[in-house]
Amino acid sequence: MNVVQAWRSLNAEQKQILVEKRIDASRSVDELLALMKPLAACDTMADKVRTKLGCSFALAIVVTVAAFFVLTNVSFAVAVIGGLALLAIAGTLGFFYFWTKKIDVSNNFREFAVPVLSVFREDFDATRPVHIQVDLSSPTHKSKLQSESAPYKHGVYHKVIDSMYHDPWMAAEAVLVDGTKLSWTVTDSIRERKKTKRNARGKYKTKTKYSKKTNIEVTLGLRKKTYDVAAPAEAELSGDEKRSVVKVERQVRSESLDPVVPRALIDLITDVYRNASLTKKEAGA
């Protein structure tokens, strides 16, 4: 299946999600995965083909211009016909390149949100809805820009601009089969640094570097009649007469925009379960 077929196989709701770049849904985990997996598959195919299309588009433009001038020496009519044919090819490639860019969603969706839901699928209470909010737009979308520094000099770079982005891209709430209430949020703070220098040959070169802090916050409300809970290190333990509420947080640093691995969230949750034991009543049941 190619990307066009994958896109055509999406239903109206899924196509709308690609336009809005946002999922805000409250339904069973199986229904959520049925909604999300085809989007992830479509995005995988679009990502694979996009670079090839971009390179082919650029090459087609160069070949079109070069061929037009070469063919002009043969015959102007041949040059026009040949040029138009090549231009049509370039246009088609350009159309698909920009279309795959338009339907692109953040890799956080495919490499974090979908695998996390897949891993926990059987832990979620199938009779209760999972509420999920995922921002599918690029982590450096202009709407997420918080601040931009004035240009400054640093070493060999005569112009450096730092842009800060704030991207709270995922929140979820669910009830698990053991009655535990689970919620989590994932927020990225990104620094984009554009550095420009002039090399020995007088050419200007610009590099863009990213530094990312991903903050994951998890809250688990475990039932007191099921679990005795000790707070894991650096966790906050509170609660009421029915639940022990554990809040844990972790920050993951990265020097790229690559999505945080699902393991970062899963470890936080399993750390809480490692510190929970069955109450005497439950253990003896």
Place this chain on the structure above:
Amino acid sequence: MTCEARKGFLTLSGCENPVASACSNCGRSMCTAHLAPQTGFSMCFDCAATNQNVQEQEYDDVWSRRYRNDYYTTTGYVPLYSSYHGSRYYDRQDAQSFDDTVRDHPDDDVDRGGFGES
């Protein structure tokens, strides 16, 4: 007789679906939901996950089982069992039954409005 599959990741629980057939590899009785389609519904997901010849689809149940196996092996995480069906596959020492928990309705305090609000 009910399915002998172990469901879950954080905690494991038994499946209460009726048996469809036995896994061709481990012999455990399985329901249709716990037989891998990639094997023609002849093998359970646990066996399919350990069989290198079984291809996984992106984030399907074979992938999930492989992830679960790998996670348990590399981290030493031992999930609690929420039920015990007397299956020969389960190690009784591992089984920490809290059947009441599953049958207790989690809704009994659901109108409290979420975490830490009371």
